[in-house]
Amino acid sequence: MNDRAPSYVKPGESFDRDTNYIEDRITRDGRDGWPVEAGRYHLVAARACPWANRTTIVRRLLGLENAISLGLPGPTHDMDSWTFDLDTDGRDPVLGVERLQQSYFTRFADYPRGITVPALVDIPSGGVVTNNYPQITIDFETEWVDHHRQGAPDLYPEHLRAEIDEVAELIFHDVNNGVYKCGFAGSQKSYDRAFATLFSRLDWLEERLTSRRFLVGDTITEADVRLFTTLVRFDVVYYGHFKCNRNLLSEMPALWAYARDLFQTPGFGDTIDFLQIKQHYYLTHVDINPTGILPGGPDTSRWLDPHGRESLGGRPFGDGTPPGAPRADERVPAP
Amino acid sequence: MNDRAPSYVKPGESFDRDTNYIEDRITRDGRDGWPVEAGRYHLVAARACPWANRTTIVRRLLGLENAISLGLPGPTHDMDSWTFDLDTDGRDPVLGVERLQQSYFTRFADYPRGITVPALVDIPSGGVVTNNYPQITIDFETEWVDHHRQGAPDLYPEHLRAEIDEVAELIFHDVNNGVYKCGFAGSQKSYDRAFATLFSRLDWLEERLTSRRFLVGDTITEADVRLFTTLVRFDVVYYGHFKCNRNLLSEMPALWAYARDLFQTPGFGDTIDFLQIKQHYYLTHVDINPTGILPGGPDTSRWLDPHGRESLGGRPFGDGTPPGAPRADERVPAP
Numbered sequence: 001m002n003d004r005a006p007s008y009v010k011p012g013e014s015f016d017r018d019t020n021y022i023e024d025r026i027t028r029d030g031r032d033g034w035p036v037e038a039g040r041y042h043l044v045a046a047r048a049c050p051w052a053n054r055t056t057i058v059r060r061l062l063g064l065e066n067a068i069s070l071g072l073p074g075p076t077h078d079m080d081s082w083t084f085d086l087d088t089d090g091r092d093p094v095l096g097v098e099r100l101q102q103s104y105f106t107r108f109a110d111y112p113r114g115i116t117v118p119a120l121v122d123i124p125s126g127g128v129v130t131n132n133y134p135q136i137t138i139d140f141e142t143e144w145v146d147h148h149r150q151g152a153p154d155l156y157p158e159h160l161r162a163e164i165d166e167v168a169e170l171i172f173h174d175v176n177n178g179v180y181k182c183g184f185a186g187s188q189k190s191y192d193r194a195f196a197t198l199f200s201r202l203d204w205l206e207e208r209l210t211s212r213r214f215l216v217g218d219t220i221t222e223a224d225v226r227l228f229t230t231l232v233r234f235d236v237v238y239y240g241h242f243k244c245n246r247n248l249l250s251e252m253p254a255l256w257a258y259a260r261d262l263f264q265t266p267g268f269g270d271t272i273d274f275l276q277i278k279q280h281y282y283l284t285h286v287d288i289n290p291t292g293i294l295p296g297g298p299d300t301s302r303w304l305d306p307h308g309r310e311s312l313g314g315r316p317f318g319d320g321t322p323p324g325a326p327r328a329d330e331r332v333p334a335p
Numbered sequence: 336m337n338d339r340a341p342s343y344v345k346p347g348e349s350f351d352r353d354t355n356y357i358e359d360r361i362t363r364d365g366r367d368g369w370p371v372e373a374g375r376y377h378l379v380a381a382r383a384c385p386w387a388n389r390t391t392i393v394r395r396l397l398g399l400e401n402a403i404s405l406g407l408p409g410p411t412h413d414m415d416s417w418t419f420d421l422d423t424d425g426r427d428p429v430l431g432v433e434r435l436q437q438s439y440f441t442r443f444a445d446y447p448r449g450i451t452v453p454a455l456v457d458i459p460s461g462g463v464v465t466n467n468y469p470q471i472t473i474d475f476e477t478e479w480v481d482h483h484r485q486g487a488p489d490l491y492p493e494h495l496r497a498e499i500d501e502v503a504e505l506i507f508h509d510v511n512n513g514v515y516k517c518g519f520a521g522s523q524k525s526y527d528r529a530f531a532t533l534f535s536r537l538d539w540l541e542e543r544l545t546s547r548r549f550l551v552g553d554t555i556t557e558a559d560v561r562l563f564t565t566l567v568r569f570d571v572v573y574y575g576h577f578k579c580n581r582n583l584l585s586e587m588p589a590l591w592a593y594a595r596d597l598f599q600t601p602g603f604g605d606t607i608d609f610l611q612i613k614q615h616y617y618l619t620h621v622d623i624n625p626t627g628i629l630p631g632g633p634d635t636s637r638w639l640d641p642h643g644r645e646s647l648g649g650r651p652f653g654d655g656t657p658p659g660a661p662r663a664d665e666r667v668p669a670p
Binding site: 009011185186188191192195196239240243244245246247248287288289290291292293294295296297298299 | 344346520521523526527530531574575578579580581582583622623624625626627628629630631632633634
């Protein structure tokens with residue numbers, strides 16, 4: 001560990017996620033100064049990050065690729081910033097910057113909080129418009145409607161919004177952020193509490209998903225996107241690295257089949273890069289994996305095993321259709 | 336991490352186990368000065384340690400409890416020594432010492448190597464006779480015959496010794512020590528190599544044990560004891576802590592059933608304390624688990640699930656019988 005190494009675990013403390021974000025919204029009416037406009041905004045979303053992954057999935061499902069370009073920082077970052085180390089000459093080709101921090105500083109010269117992904121950047125000015133991920137996907141679904149592809153599904157149907165929000169809230173605290181509370185616990189007590197809460201919520205989800213194909217209604221919604229991004233990282237990272245090891249996801253039959261069903265649906269699995277996910281967690285969190293060794297397992301090809309969930313009925317895309325193949329420059333390796 | 340914290344991982348290096356031990360033997364003819372004699376020697380063997388676990392199992396299977404007393408250091412130790420912190424007033428009741436190091440220094444005032452368990456201590460002089468664990472169990476089996484209980488099995492039958500030695504040698508390098516080579520690897524390359532070797536050997540064992548109940552012959556032998564002590568720690572520690580995560584033991588049907596079969600055999604499972612095992616690895620290796628958090632999983636009660644291995648035939652104790660219940664002062668918690 002060196003002086004530049006970030007510290008995620010605070011001895012004696014529970015993990016407390018900073019949920020203050022830049023809350024500007026890009027809307028049809030442009031009331032915050034940021035009108036919906038094809039080609040104007042660049043979505044910066046590392047493959048590794050579960051919060052960013054929500055936005056890459058929703059962008060794919062809705063066919064927003066031509067309206068909103070995608071910047072992909074590498075899997076690791078230092079104390080200060082995500083970096084565009086995967087790009088030729090280490091610069092994002094649209095923004096021309098090496099570090100996402102530059103786009104934050106362009107917006108606010110003294111931006112004091114974490115440099116997070118996803119971030120939507122205004123290409124003309126080079127500044128970050130918003131990093132408020134729970135709102136970003138909702139706005140993709142409700143404000144960017146004119147730019148959706150033909151056959152785009154309704155991921156946030158009006159009559160189901162209350163239920164989606166309610167389920168998503170439980171999932172956020174207990175699962176999405178719950179795994180971090182386990183992994184970054186600064187005391188045995190805070191770990192034990194987070195561990196119990198996480199698995200009790202997963203048991204609840206296992207039961208809910210035993211008789212229904214999707215979380216809310218009979219089609220894929222925003223709630224499924226939010227659960228998926230944690231489930232897809234569970235066995236490969238959270239089980240070992242974050243000590244979420246009561247059982248593997250693959251030991252929960254309904255949840256595991258549900259997750260595979262989504263993975264095999266166009267727009268989900270084609271946003272997942274398991275190697276980048278491993279690299280992110282095992283290399284970045286030097287205070288819980290000081291050796292920096294990447295584990296060799298588990299076998300991620302099992303994500304392609306048949307899931308058998310069709311027998312539960314459901315219409316994944318409702319009255320819509322699946323998206324086509326990803327753009328050539330946005331393809332991920334096979335699992 | 337503090338100055339007194341031991342370091343197990345040497346950056347850039349593979350893990351290299353010091354296999355130099357005090358090689359004196361306790362024999363019937365007493366040729367090294369240590370004749371077999373009931374009540375004279377004290378076996379110091381932490382529940383946590385897989386190498387010590389071999390000796391506690393063999394002592395139980397052969398019924399040597401009345402001939403050789405047992406000292407049980409706690410699960411954790413510092414740089415210098417295992418300690419008797421579980422005993423009343425922190426002293427081993429037979430030896431009267433607080434730290435096993437004292438028994439090593441009584442034997443050799445300048446003993447330069449690690450203070451390891453198992454160790455056999457000569458009670459009259461208070462000095463360690465031997466810590467050479469691969470020999471200790473063989474000597475229990477072949478030199479202590481006059482003190483075996485009635486019905487004790489032959490764990491090292493003459494006509495199978497060559498095969499037992501051969502299998503045990505492969506298991507030692509690739510599995511028993513193989514998991515440590517994964518966990519203490521100082522480079523990605525040495526980890527990757529150890530990981531591949533470990534799982535290729537487990538695949539070989541999985542196949543071997545699909546059609547035969549035990550490793551060598553049709554009864555329990557020394558080879559099974561040596562494999563068991565690693566398998567029983569696999570899911571609870573090695574999978575996560577040592578990154579041996581291609582798959583859980585419980586995902587290898589034959590090996591998992593084989594391990595449960597042994598666990599449920601008197602003399603095996605009744606030497607296992609899963610909490611002490613977890614505490615040992617997760618609290619002692621501060622350089623790979625700096626937070627000192629103990630994981631909550633996995634569920635160890637599954638070790639009692641039916642194993643169905645009877646259908647393969649085999650006679651666990653050969654012409655002998657299982658041992659009776661453990662002594663009251665040597666009982667372990669239920670899994």
